[in-house]
């Protein structure tokens with residue numbers, strides 16, 4: 001509930017509009033910081049991930065009232081153009097939520113298939129600009145849908161032909177007509193989470209989902225080490 005109130009504070013300070021720039025001071029980020037500072041129990045991480053999603057949902061709900069959609073979005077089950085990206089970026093809080101979902105729901109052989117993703121290239125960002133299908137896409141659908149990252153909740157499109165073209169052009173000129181407030185809700189929530197993590201001195205880098213999952217699922221101490229302030233995911237930091 002605390003993070004939920006942080007999101008509403010962000011909205012109010014932006015005169016009831018979702019600012020594309022985000023807040024100028026750290027005030028509301030302090031809410032997440034307080035939650036993280038007091039956190040030394042692994043079990044609390046999952047609750048924090050859920051609160052971040054609730055904060056995003058609240059921002060989006062308010063935006064839809066104040067800035068209605070121009071027309072229905074084209075996004076629907078079975079459409080997965082946006083699941084082909086050079087990287088899917090997540091915070092550690094979101095990553096642990098996805099990993100917990102997988103551990104609880106996936107068969108051992110499905111988990112094993114996620115353990116072999118190589119780490120991100122460190123330096124040559126151009127070389128890493130290759131579209132890859134997210135390893136969590138199964139038969140055209142997201143296999144972790146209820147636990148999917150904030151970036152996946154933010155991406156949207158008014159026209160699937162825009163998404164098809166962007167994917168065909170390797171996302172070099174991704175002109176997609178979107179409902180901007182949904183993207184900004186994701187941006188603000190991610191910034192709140194990342195700033196909150198950073199303020200507590202823990203690893204706050206954005207992570208490349210696939211190799212970071214490989215680490216989280218293969219290292220049973222990953223959560224505790226992350227809570228203790230170790231850079232657990234350095235080999236999986238996002239590069240783009």
Ligand code: SF4
Nearest residue numbers: 083134136137142152
């Ligand atoms: S996590 Fe799910 S929604 Fe996000 S890119 Fe992967 S398959 Fe698609």
